[in-house]
Amino acid sequence: xxxxxxxxxxxxxxxxxxxxxxxxxxxxxxxxxxxxxxxxxxxxxxxxxxxxxxxxxxxxxxxxxxxxxxxxxxxxxxxxxxxxxxxxxxxxxxxxxxxxxxxxxxxxxxxxxxxxxxxxxxxxxxxxxxxxxxxxxxxxxxxxxxxxxxxxxxxxxxxxxxxxxxxxxxxxxxxxxxxxxxxxxxxxxxxxxxxxxxxxxxxxxxxxxxxxxxxxxxxxxxxxxxxxxx
Numbered sequence: 001x002x003x004x005x006x007x008x009x010x011x012x013x014x015x016x017x018x019x020x021x022x023x024x025x026x027x028x029x030x031x032x033x034x035x036x037x038x039x040x041x042x043x044x045x046x047x048x049x050x051x052x053x054x055x056x057x058x059x060x061x062x063x064x065x066x067x068x069x070x071x072x073x074x075x076x077x078x079x080x081x082x083x084x085x086x087x088x089x090x091x092x093x094x095x096x097x098x099x100x101x102x103x104x105x106x107x108x109x110x111x112x113x114x115x116x117x118x119x120x121x122x123x124x125x126x127x128x129x130x131x132x133x134x135x136x137x138x139x140x141x142x143x144x145x146x147x148x149x150x151x152x153x154x155x156x157x158x159x160x161x162x163x164x165x166x167x168x169x170x171x172x173x174x175x176x177x178x179x180x181x182x183x184x185x186x187x188x189x190x191x192x193x194x195x196x197x198x199x200x201x202x203x204x205x206x207x208x209x210x211x212x213x214x215x216x217x218x219x220x221x222x223x224x225x226x227x228x229x230x
Contacts, residue, residue: 022091041080071210072221077228078108106145119191121147127160143196175204185216200228
């Protein structure tokens with residue numbers, strides 16, 4: 001092929017495939033190409049009714065969470081934090097590719113909850129120092145997109161009052177200690193609350209936020225994330 005044609009072919013490809021797939025970086029007509037969409041690592045069923053972990057059979061309480069205190073009633077996530085699922089989170093969180101929220105993340109998240117049962121949607125907040133560095137809160141973007149589809153109110157009354165260590169290298173116990181007392185409710189909150197974050201790992205952050213919301217008057221908390229570790 002003559003090299004003089006390459007710019008024209010590239011422009012034509014941009015016209016029909018204007019994006020790059022967040023899973024494989026190839027040209028795509030949307031945020032994921034067909035192959036990567038087919039490779040989405042769904043949590044599926046059966047799963048634990050409390051923490052949402054995939055299980056061998058449906059159970060209201062699994063071995064992983066039966067001795068763990070959670071402030072929320074249930075936790076759900078459509079995807080495992082692996083493969084394409086992990087790449088979607090990284091595209092949003094570290095590359096600021098916000099288009100994945102409305103085009104992919106929020107619709108997937110809505111598939112794993114009862115859309116009729118929530119009064120308020122609350123994002124897990126970032127401390128102001130981390131928010132300044134990143135420029136946005138990915139949990140808030142997810143919460144607003146989910147709430148818009150639920151026709152529910154988004155509350156910004158939960159705030160992070162102190163900076164915490166990055167949780168990646170911490171054990172479950174260390175994660176709990178790390179986020180204990182890190183959140184505050186600026187005003188009372190009522191009713192059933194949907195608490196939203198990008199990734200559920202041990203549930204430490206969701207638990208700390210849920211306890212804060214319960215102390216502020218919430219009746220019931222349910223956790224929703226895009227991905228969870230399995």
